[in-house]
Amino acid sequence: MVLVVSELVANALVHGSGTYTLRLRAHPNVIEVAAEDPSPTLPRMRTPDLIDGTGGFG
Template sequence: MTMSRGTLDGDPHRAGPALPVGGQRRRLTLAGLPKPVARARTFTAGALADWYACTGEGVAADVVLLVAELVANAMLHGDGPLELLLDATGARLRVGVSDRSPALPAPRLPHEPALPGGHGLVIVERLADRWGAEPHGRGKTIWAEFDAARLTRA
């Protein structure tokens, strides 16, 4: 295993694994998959461990939470999730969840923490460095990005 990333757990001798030149993508088909939220969480945690030597703490936990939220939202509001795409480069990790609905998300404003519902996009906005939505022929993809520096410090 090639080791070339920053230090982990405060140990200057323990570096994280490097991504291949040009980055790496992993896809998980969610359409028709039983327990898609749980499967997406496990899939994401495995990718983070491989790419950044992150385990379920800190920013890694934030990424897994964000993935769970996006997949759950696709189930509740997007006519079902289609696919999870994790796209890692040296600069950033992009998470994308595609669903069947063409309706783009709109945060509930003003955000009312005491009321049920309407918190998903607030969670996404607070955890990710950037996020957005893109329509496509089968529906839309909600994406969120994390700067790689955050993950390599995790």
């Protein structure tokens, strides 16, 4: 989970406006993790870049 949160925060910083909200919620059998930035632009699907390592996995 630490890796997931780290990647989520890194993506928010790199692709967002520089500010973000990170929410962690504990439920009996699940931990919910969410990041939000103020950008009105929705995320887009892209094919992961396996050659140049420019991302696309998030």
